[in-house]
Amino acid sequence: MLVGQCVECHRAEKAKGGYRLDTFEQLLKAGDSDEVPLVAGKPEESELYELISTHEEDDRMPKKADALPEKEIALVRQWILEGGKFDGPDAKAALATLLPQKEVQSPEKYPRPIPVTAMALNGDGKVLVTNGYHEVLSWDPETGKMRGRIAGMPERVLGLSFIKGGPLLAVAGGSPGRSGEVWLVNYARPAERKRLAQLRDCALSAVSTPDGSVLITAGADNRVRAFALPEGKPMWDLEAHADWILSLAMSPDGRHVASASRDRTAKVFDVKTGTVEGTFNGHEVAVLSVAFSPSSDQIISGDANGEMHRFKPDGEGVKDTTMSPGGRSEVLGLGFLNTELPVAALGSGLVISMDPKTRKKKDVLAQHDDRLTKMCIGGSLELRRLITASHDGWVRITELTSPAGGLPGPLQIKETRRFIASPGW
Numbered sequence: 001m002l003v004g005q006c007v008e009c010h011r012a013e014k015a016k017g018g019y020r021l022d023t024f025e026q027l028l029k030a031g032d033s034d035e036v037p038l039v040a041g042k043p044e045e046s047e048l049y050e051l052i053s054t055h056e057e058d059d060r061m062p063k064k065a066d067a068l069p070e071k072e073i074a075l076v077r078q079w080i081l082e083g084g085k086f087d088g089p090d091a092k093a094a095l096a097t098l099l100p101q102k103e104v105q106s107p108e109k110y111p112r113p114i115p116v117t118a119m120a121l122n123g124d125g126k127v128l129v130t131n132g133y134h135e136v137l138s139w140d141p142e143t144g145k146m147r148g149r150i151a152g153m154p155e156r157v158l159g160l161s162f163i164k165g166g167p168l169l170a171v172a173g174g175s176p177g178r179s180g181e182v183w184l185v186n187y188a189r190p191a192e193r194k195r196l197a198q199l200r201d202c203a204l205s206a207v208s209t210p211d212g213s214v215l216i217t218a219g220a221d222n223r224v225r226a227f228a229l230p231e232g233k234p235m236w237d238l239e240a241h242a243d244w245i246l247s248l249a250m251s252p253d254g255r256h257v258a259s260a261s262r263d264r265t266a267k268v269f270d271v272k273t274g275t276v277e278g279t280f281n282g283h284e285v286a287v288l289s290v291a292f293s294p295s296s297d298q299i300i301s302g303d304a305n306g307e308m309h310r311f312k313p314d315g316e317g318v319k320d321t322t323m324s325p326g327g328r329s330e331v332l333g334l335g336f337l338n339t340e341l342p343v344a345a346l347g348s349g350l351v352i353s354m355d356p357k358t359r360k361k362k363d364v365l366a367q368h369d370d371r372l373t374k375m376c377i378g379g380s381l382e383l384r385r386l387i388t389a390s391h392d393g394w395v396r397i398t399e400l401t402s403p404a405g406g407l408p409g410p411l412q413i414k415e416t417r418r419f420i421a422s423p424g425w
């Protein structure tokens with residue numbers, strides 16, 4: 001009840017009335033009124049009980065909402081009468097992390113295809129993972145057949161990253177507006193798993209260094225977090241943006257991570273320390289996607305108006321050159337086909353390559369009937385494999401070869417497989 005009705009206004013980031021109850025330890029400390037919140041055995045002397053049971057609507061908690069149901073008020077009274085004891089393992093732990101985890105059974109067959117909100121391809125290109133409802137789904141990208149399901153995951157899975165060097169998968173997600181989670185799962189033995197973080201809102205993105213030593217996550221709590229792998233020990237944690245962080249990109253050299261935020265900026269951080277190396281302010285609307293060039297020395301970012309910009313990782317050398325893929329279609333995903341050719345996944349359902357010289361659309365590489373949601377690029381420079389996914393649940397696999405001696409030559413584009421990434425479809 002406290003987690004659902006009160007923590008929103010009474011936590012570290014926002015302690016209304018100078019009062020926090022996001023941990024039991026904090027709940028015991030008086031706020032600005034200096035009235036003791038909890039007097040063991042004496043509900044009528046406990047400010048917390050006084051404020052949930054008062055008939056003075058202006059004073060009553062939860063503030064500006066209906067009174068709690070009588071049954072819940074009675075339960076709090078009973079609890080205080082019995083001594084107001086805490087029976088959890090750690091009075092300093094966030095109350096939200098102490099709630100029992102509900103085991104949710106995912107349906108065997110989904111009633112309808114679900115939007116692909118997260119996708120990752122492992123190093124050898126043999127395993128593709130996507131989001132399910134309370135689960136992660138794994139697929140064989142050659143055949144489009146489901147390989148397995150990892151249950152007990154967040155309600156929404158919004159970020160996935162394979163960790164190089166081990167059978168580990170990072171999973172980011174949560175329940176929108178209520179909670180966020182970051183997990184590290186052994187995808188060969190899914191029972192081996194560890195929850196790295198419990199957040200107040202969804203984790204939207206997860207990326208890891210090419211050597212598998214650091215995991216970075218970010219999301220709707222505007223924070224970027226780094227964890228040392230394989231243990232998952234927290235390294236740094238930063239309130240990095242003024243609004244949701246919608247996506248992250250890792251530099252191929254593993255030294256920098258870039259973020260795209262609804263606050264209209266993109267930022268670059270040092271992976272080891274979390275130091276902000278540069279902020280790019282060239283966008284006029286929400287920044288939706290970012291990618292590093294293969295040489296790690298350039299970043300492209302795309303926004304909700306369909307504009308793309310290129311800049312350097314160090315704040316100083318920021319270069320603002322606008323590229324527009326044509327139309328005002330949102331740039332939802334970005335990547336590089338080779339050292340020169342940026343690829344953009346658009347709200348219109350098109351995946352296009354961009355000519356870096358003319359700054360215009362070059363080739364259409366793939367086409368979906370709904371807005372693009374995720375894109376992975378794998379394979380070698382001779383044969384690139386492009387995996388794209390859309391809101392209607394479709395995943396398309398496209399092979400790109402260049403008969404005239406390697407990329408970037410004229411491209412041969414061939415869709416080799418498509419399937420709906422939902423069980424039973």
Ligand code: HEC
Binds near residue numbers: 019037059
């Ligand atoms: C929408 C925001 C909001 C919610 C939700 C909310 N509170 Fe409050 N709370 C406040 C504000 C603002 C104050 C400061 C006093 C005031 O304005 O009435 C306050 C003050 C308090 C205080 C007194 C702190 C002090 O010592 O001054 C307690 C105790 C308290 N709230 C408990 C709760 C409990 C328990 C819940 C959940 C049932 C809750 N609050 C939900 C906004 C909220």
